[in-house]
Amino acid sequence: MQKLKQRLQHKRIFGMGGILAGILAFTGTVYGAPEEMPEENQVAYAEVSTCLNIREGAGMEYPVIARLPKDGYCEVKKEEGAWCYIESEEIEGYVYKSYLETGMNQETYLRRTGREEPVYAYKVENVEMNTAGKGQEIADFALQFVGNPYVWGGTSLTSGADCSGFVQSVYRNFGISLPRVAADQAQAGTRVSLEQLQTGDLIFYADGGAIYHVVLYLGNGQVVHASSAATGIKISPVNWQNAVWGVRLI
Known part of the structure; x- marks a missing residue:
């Protein structure tokens, strides 16, 4: 009789332990494990x-x-x-x-x-040397609008702009006027070679000798531009294959 009582008591203890283990497994609680950010x-x-x-x-x-x-x-x-x-x-x-x-x-x-x-x-490359420059200030300002829409013929940095409207509006914020279309903008300011590019310069792309796109140089081979209706204003690598020259306005 005494042995039977001991077996029943042993079973109750292990039964409670099984319930507790089940609760811990259900809640995912593991004591002593380091907490990680989900x-x-x-x-x-x-x-x-x-x-x-x-x-x-x-x-x-x-x-x-x-x-x-x-x-x-x-x-x-x-x-x-x-x-x-x-x-x-x-x-x-x-x-x-x-x-x-x-x-x-x-x-x-x-x-x-x-x-x-x-x-x-x-x-970025050599950013500490360029930070004080006007070109970097212009690039930083332009970057605020990454993700905003591309709109053909648009000049709004928030509601939508095309490539030339984008750079025209960015530079207008710094008191610099630009023609409306990329082909005319390519004749403004001081023309620089692709090897002389600095942050804030404009780069023009051409196909068959005709200018079709303008981007703003960020440095380290990167540009910000109003790309297309599908991608909006974005950061991209320079398209060196179609880049023809740069223009410096500051």
Whole structure:
């Protein structure tokens, strides 16, 4: 009789343990395991008026290696004090945490920013030397409008512009007048070779000798431009095959 009572008591204990294990398995609680940021909450964007510097290390003393445009999309990989280590497409580095809007997934990012697709970081070269220049100021201003629509014949930086309308409106903000169409803009300012390009210069593309497109040079082989109705205002590599010359207006 005594042995039977002991067996029943043993069964009740193990039964309670099984229930507890089941509860822990159901809730996903694992005691002692490190807490990780859920993947859906790693998405963030740059909440700035122009662009956010991406640095090589977690501190202002580290060089700038790239920039994240206004509303630029990134994923937060880890936090180090006031800094976040982020990844934006193929670019990784550190940004100051206070300028990031965090805690969302990609769907929420698109809804909050009003973008149809993510806007990513772009690389820069010798940015510390160029930051004080007017060309960099113009480039930073233009980057605010990445993701906005392309509209044929348009000149609005927010509601829509075509390629020549985009650069005309950007430069108008700095008190510089440009003709309306790309072919005429190509004759303005000072013509420079592609080897002499500086941040803020215009680059013209031609096909069969006819100018058909204008872009604004960011440096390091990158441009910002009103591309097409499908892609809007975007950052792209220079199309060196069709680029013919640059124009400097400052």
